[in-house]
Amino acid sequence: MAGELVERHAGARDLVIVAVRRGGIVIASELVRWLRELEQYEPPLGSVDVTFYRDDASTAKPNPRIGPSDVPCSLDGRHVLLVDDVLHTGRTVRAAIDALMDYGRPRLVELAVLVDRKGRQLPIQADYFLKAEAIADEDRIDVFADATGITAVVQSKSAASIPPGSVTPH
Amino acid sequence: MSDDRIRHLLGIADLNLATAERILDHAQAFLGVSRRPVRKVPTLRGKTIINVFFEASTRTRTSFELAGKRLSADVVNIGGSSSSTSKGETLRDTVNTLDAMHADVIVIRHAASGAPHYVARYARAGVVNAGDGMHEHPTQALLDAFTIRQHKGNDFRGMKVAICGDITHSRVARSNALLLRMLGADVALAGPRTLLPTAVESLGCRVYDRIEPALDGADVVMMLRIQRERLGAPLLPTLREYSRVFGLNSARLRLAQPGALVMHPGPMNRGVEIAEDVADGQQSVILNQVEAGVAVRMAVLYLAASEPGAPTDG
Numbered sequence: 309m310a311g312e313l314v315e316r317h318a319g320a321r322d323l324v325i326v327a328v329r330r331g332g333i334v335i336a337s338e339l340v341r342w343l344r345e346l347e348q349y350e351p352p353l354g355s356v357d358v359t360f361y362r363d364d365a366s367t368a369k370p371n372p373r374i375g376p377s378d379v380p381c382s383l384d385g386r387h388v389l390l391v392d393d394v395l396h397t398g399r400t401v402r403a404a405i406d407a408l409m410d411y412g413r414p415r416l417v418e419l420a421v422l423v424d425r426k427g428r429q430l431p432i433q434a435d436y437f438l439k440a441e442a443i444a445d446e447d448r449i450d451v452f453a454d455a456t457g458i459t460a461v462v463q464s465k466s467a468a469s470i471p472p473g474s475v476t477p478h
Numbered sequence: 479m480s481d482d483r484i485r486h487l488l489g490i491a492d493l494n495l496a497t498a499e500r501i502l503d504h505a506q507a508f509l510g511v512s513r514r515p516v517r518k519v520p521t522l523r524g525k526t527i528i529n530v531f532f533e534a535s536t537r538t539r540t541s542f543e544l545a546g547k548r549l550s551a552d553v554v555n556i557g558g559s560s561s562s563t564s565k566g567e568t569l570r571d572t573v574n575t576l577d578a579m580h581a582d583v584i585v586i587r588h589a590a591s592g593a594p595h596y597v598a599r600y601a602r603a604g605v606v607n608a609g610d611g612m613h614e615h616p617t618q619a620l621l622d623a624f625t626i627r628q629h630k631g632n633d634f635r636g637m638k639v640a641i642c643g644d645i646t647h648s649r650v651a652r653s654n655a656l657l658l659r660m661l662g663a664d665v666a667l668a669g670p671r672t673l674l675p676t677a678v679e680s681l682g683c684r685v686y687d688r689i690e691p692a693l694d695g696a697d698v699v700m701m702l703r704i705q706r707e708r709l710g711a712p713l714l715p716t717l718r719e720y721s722r723v724f725g726l727n728s729a730r731l732r733l734a735q736p737g738a739l740v741m742h743p744g745p746m747n748r749g750v751e752i753a754e755d756v757a758d759g760q761q762s763v764i765l766n767q768v769e770a771g772v773a774v775r776m777a778v779l780y781l782a783a784s785e786p787g788a789p790t791d792g
Contacts, residue, residue, distance in 0.1 A: 357507060360519035360549075370784045374507040382515075410516040 309420060309436045310342035317387065322415070323351040324386045328358060328404050329375045331393035334453040335422055339391060351389075354379040361403035383412030393451045393460070395421040398432035423449055423460050484781045486598045486605040489614035490656040498620070498657060504777035505624050505770070511548060512772055522551035525582040525783045529555045530572070531608070532588045537744055537768070538608050538618075542585050545775035551582070551783065569593065570600055577602045582783045586610075604782035612647050618743055619653035621774040623661060625767045626698055629739055635662035640692040640734070641683075642724060643702025643751055644673040644714075650743045651702055655681045668692035669702075670724065672713045689724050693733040700741045701726050701751045717750050727753040731761070739763050 317323070327336035333355055344350045356377045359365065390404055401419060408417060420436035425443040434440075439460070443449065448463040484497060511519055527546040531539050539555060546553035567575075569588075576584055581603040586594050591611030598605040609615040623634075630637065639658050645651045645667050658665050665683040667674070668691070678685050686692045693699060704720060714720055731740065740752075740762045748754050757764065 359507075360511070360521040365521045365784075370504075370781050374504055376507050376510045378510075406520070410514065410518075 309438055310339055310346055312436055313339075313389070313420070314343070314347055320387060321349065322386050323389060324379075324381065324383060324414075325351050325353050325389045325391060326379065326404075326408065327353070327355040328390065328392040328400060329355050329377075330373075331451060332391040334451070334458060335393055335420075336391040338458060339389075339420065352380045354381075356404055356407040358400055358403035358407055361406045363399060363403065377407065379408075379411045383408060383414045385415050386412070387416045388414040388418070390417060390419045391421070392419075393422050394449050395419070395424045395432075395434050395437070396427050398428045398430035401432050402430050422451060422458065425449060484604075484778070486594075487616055487778055487782060488594050488598055488605065488607045490616050490619050490653045490660070491614065493616070493657075493660075495660055498623075498660060501620055501774065501777045501781065502624050502627060504780065505620075505773040508548075508776035508780070509770070509773040511776070512769065518548050518550060520550045521780060522546070522549040522582075522783050525549075525551040526580060527551045527553045527583045527585065527779060527783070528576050528579075528581045528603075529553065529585045529608070530576070530587070531555070531557055532586070532593075533609070535587055535609070538587065538771075541768070541771040542606075542608060542617075542775050542779075545772050545779055546583075548772070549776055549779060549783075551779070569596065573597050573601050583779060606778060606782055609649055611649065612652075613649055614653045614656075615649040615743075616653050616657075617771070617775055617778055618650050619657040620778070621767060621771040622654055622700065622741060622743070623657055624770045624774050625741065625763055626739065628766065628770070629763060630697060633662075634658065637663045637698065638666070638696045638735075639663050639698040639700065640666045640668060640689075640696040641700045641702065642668045642689050642692060642726065644704060645669045645678065645702075646673045646675040647705060648702050651700075652681070654700065655683050659683065666692035666696070668724070670714065670720070689726070689730065690733060693726075693730055696734040696738055698739045698741060699726060699731065699734055700743075703743065703745065704747055704751050706747075717747075721750050725749075725751055725753060726756050728755055728759070731756055731759075737761065741767060743767070 325336050325340060327333045336353055340353050357375045359374045388408060418435040421434045422438050424434050424437045424440040443462055449460055450463055451460045511517060529539055529542050543553050583604045584601055585606045585608050586597055587608040588610050591613035593610050594605055594607035607614060607616055641651050641654055655665050659682050667683045668686040668689045671687045738761060740756055742752055742764050746752055746757055748757055
């Protein structure tokens with residue numbers, strides 16, 4: 309994923325990586341690490357909590373855990389790579405794009421996710437992903453990070469759905 | 479996961495520890511919004527908040543107004559003298575009128591203790607108490623606790639807090655004593671004996687009729703405003719005497735821990751309950767309290783205006 313990013317934006321040095329809290333944070337940190345190793349280039353890393361920007365913010369249960377948004381610099385004219393673990397309905401990404409706009413006017417916003425599980429409800433797609441696979445709405449994807457890397461595991465509830473699998477980004 | 483919605487915030491007495499801490503945690507995230515170049519999030523878009531202030535207030539009303547606006551709610555302010563109450567309308571009819579206008583949250587300040595509780599009994603909207611008589615001022619206590627957390631960390635256990643001044647008439651003292659005790663702090667109340675309420679021991683605090691023993695070893699010192707309307711015999715002979723015996727000056731502040739926080743809910747009477755150099759000194763966090771006020775009220779309005787619904791999903 310980092311290789312593809314480097315390939316498409318060779319030489320560009322205006323990248324800012326912004327993780328969607330909380331799932332995007334480990335993946336964004338990994339991306340920064342890879343860029344440092346591959347390119348000797350360390351882009352600024354930030355995060356946004358999208359709770360305040362959700363389209364159901366005033367009708368959903370209050371989120372019990374709101375984290376601080378932390379964008380290290382103005383996004384005016386920058387290339388922003390938004391990072392999340394799983395892309396599903398697209399509503400979280402929509403909210404995250406709204407949140408970004410309050411920190412400036414980026415030149416370009418791209419999206420990187422670990423898993424694209426399909427099931428979109430908005431016209432949004434990932435520019436970079438490691439695995440794309442339709443996963444039943446009632447199933448859950450858990451993402452773990454440990455010393456060996458990041459692992460995504462499908463927790464299946466219905467017997468009819470695809471068997472549990474995993475992806476590891478290496 | 480428990481439902482953390484607070485339909486009303488009427489007093490600290492009605493709040494449990496988990497909800498109080500949830501408000502303080504949320505306020506941390508909202509503080510970040512106030513510090514950005516774009517100080518607004520769309521969270522309460524389409525919601526209506528009505529501030530009904532039957533008692534004059536600039537600071538608290540402005541703070542609630544900004545909090546609502548930074549959440550994108552529509553905020554309307556109604557003042558006491560301009561309201562229909564001055565034309566003879568009952569509080570109950572005022573509430574029904576605001577409900578008919580589809581207010582989502584009513585923020586109320588009233589000179590009568592218990593007025594917000596009365597309103598909450600009849601209103602469809604959520605009700606937030608912005609100060610009722612000599613009873614409670616819950617958002618002030620929450621913003622004070624938030625300010626203390628910012629400087630002293632989240633663990634209040636064993637922390638010594640001195641609250642000094644007119645304890646009897648102070649809703650700030652009462653709400654603070656209740657919240658700080660709930661969070662585990664050791665609270666000392668100090669004031670002239672004429673301004674200490676009867677049954678003050680029921681608040682679970684140490685009580686002194688001199689300021690020095692309350693200041694001794696304190697980590698936080700909260701000074702209360704002397705309300706000039708309380709002046710005169712028999713409660714308080716003169717301001718000068720009060721200032722000499724109960725005012726916080728730099729010599730007295732040295733009785734507290736080095737680095738103890740100096741707090742004041744405002745508006746201050748400089749030279750009366752607090753000396754000029756202390757109010758503007760290194761240890762003063764009085765302006766931090768003002769900033770915290772907007773963040774805490776955003777958290778309260780967010781929790782009061784959100785409707786129970788489906789759990790959130792990706």
